[in-house]
Amino acid sequence: RKGTVIITGASSGLGLATAKALADTGKWHVIMACRNFLKAEKAAKSVAIDKENYTVMHLDLASLDSVRQFADNFRQSGRPLDVLVCNAAVYLPTAKEPSYTAEGFELSVGTNHLGHFLLARLLLDDLKKSDYSFKRLIIVGSITGNTNTLAGNVPPKANLGDLRGLAGGLNRINNSVMIDGGEFDGAKAYKDSKVCNMLAMQEFHRRYHEETGVTFASLYPGCIATTGLFREHIPLFRLLFPPFQKYITKGYVSEEEAGKRLAQVVSDPSLEKSGVYWSWNKNSSSFENQLSKEASDAEKARRLWEISEKLVGLA
Numbered sequence: 677r678k679g680t681v682i683i684t685g686a687s688s689g690l691g692l693a694t695a696k697a698l699a700d701t702g703k704w705h706v707i708m709a710c711r712n713f714l715k716a717e718k719a720a721k722s723v724a725i726d727k728e729n730y731t732v733m734h735l736d737l738a739s740l741d742s743v744r745q746f747a748d749n750f751r752q753s754g755r756p757l758d759v760l761v762c763n764a765a766v767y768l769p770t771a772k773e774p775s776y777t778a779e780g781f782e783l784s785v786g787t788n789h790l791g792h793f794l795l796a797r798l799l800l801d802d803l804k805k806s807d808y809s810f811k812r813l814i815i816v817g818s819i820t821g822n823t824n825t826l827a828g829n830v831p832p833k834a835n836l837g838d839l840r841g842l843a844g845g846l847n848r849i850n851n852s853v854m855i856d857g858g859e860f861d862g863a864k865a866y867k868d869s870k871v872c873n874m875l876a877m878q879e880f881h882r883r884y885h886e887e888t889g890v891t892f893a894s895l896y897p898g899c900i901a902t903t904g905l906f907r908e909h910i911p912l913f914r915l916l917f918p919p920f921q922k923y924i925t926k927g928y929v930s931e932e933e934a935g936k937r938l939a940q941v942v943s944d945p946s947l948e949k950s951g952v953y954w955s956w957n958k959n960s961s962s963f964e965n966q967l968s969k970e971a972s973d974a975e976k977a978r979r980l981w982e983i984s985e986k987l988v989g990l991a
């Protein structure tokens with residue numbers, strides 16, 4: 677049978693390119709889990725994904741009710757779940773004031789981490805039941821949350837501190853919009869959320885890999901300087917960032933190439949090892965990358981897990 681893969685945020689950028697790469701093999705049915713139904717349908721048509729190979733389903737990660745509803749709807753579709761890709765993200769580098777999710781969490785961490793955390797927890801049972809030749813949960817990470825790299829050292833750096841802001845509810849009421857309890861900074865909130873993504877992947881691996889046989893993985897697909905992720909950035913940045921990445925840092929990858937990389941983590945039998953953060957070298961071959969000290973801190977991962985459980989209503 678065909679494999680079934682859910683990709684969150686498949687309406688643009690990396691998610692769409694991955695949906696296209698997998699659907700085109702004819703071996704995958706892609707569930708495009710998107711907040712804007714019409715945009716997702718148009719996106720699928722714009723890259724000519726065969727109608728037989730995808731379904732758009734509504735998911736707004738900035739609402740925990742919507743996440744629960746999505747999980748129910750998916751189950752009702754009767755499809756098995758073989759791979760879940762947590763890809764969607766918001767990035768608000770120029771925001772002066774925080775925005776909030778439906779539950780009142782700061783929007784970047786609320787969407788990128790908490791929404792995905794609940795989704796992955798709810799769908800883990802479905803993944804467990806898969807009888808496909810492999811089953812995987814993939815959370816898209818980033819180099820920007822990784823302070824052991826050059827890009828990760830551009831200020832403001834990611835830093836979760838002692839998680840006091842998260843423990844305080846990550847909301848405006850307790851003055852705790854940032855995970856470390858500091859002042860709001862949109863660029864830092866995004867980087868923090870990516871560290872959470874990488875910590876969550878490793879904690880899933882520690883808690884569930886042996887018991888379930890599910891492969892848990894994260895990746896840095898390269899700098900895809902052309903995606904909508906930078907839509908909130910100032911126009912001059914958007915103009916200069918792609919050539920800067922292409923010619924100066926040489927970390928640039930096209931959306932198509934990045935989509936192929938993520939598709940590899942979904943479907944390549946050789947990328948079966950669990951707990952790995954994948955990256956690609958200049959020849960586009962994958963390797964197991966090292967995470968920064970904070971992004972591989974097992975004690976922090978455990979605390980992040982426990983606080984996140986409380987915030988999303990699982991504990």
Ligand code: NDP
Nearest residue numbers: 685687688689690736737738763764765899900903904905
């Ligand atoms: P895009 O902005 O192009 O795509 C982000 C996707 O997330 C869109 O489909 C967007 O939906 C969706 N999304 C945002 N908020 C929500 C929400 N509340 N509910 C559901 N979906 C939502 O960015 P990229 O393709 O670049 O980013 C994809 C992933 O890649 C992210 O995890 C990002 O951190 C990561 N990444 C990107 C890099 C880059 O250089 N671009 C580098 C490293 C990692 P909509 O279309 O409706 O806006």
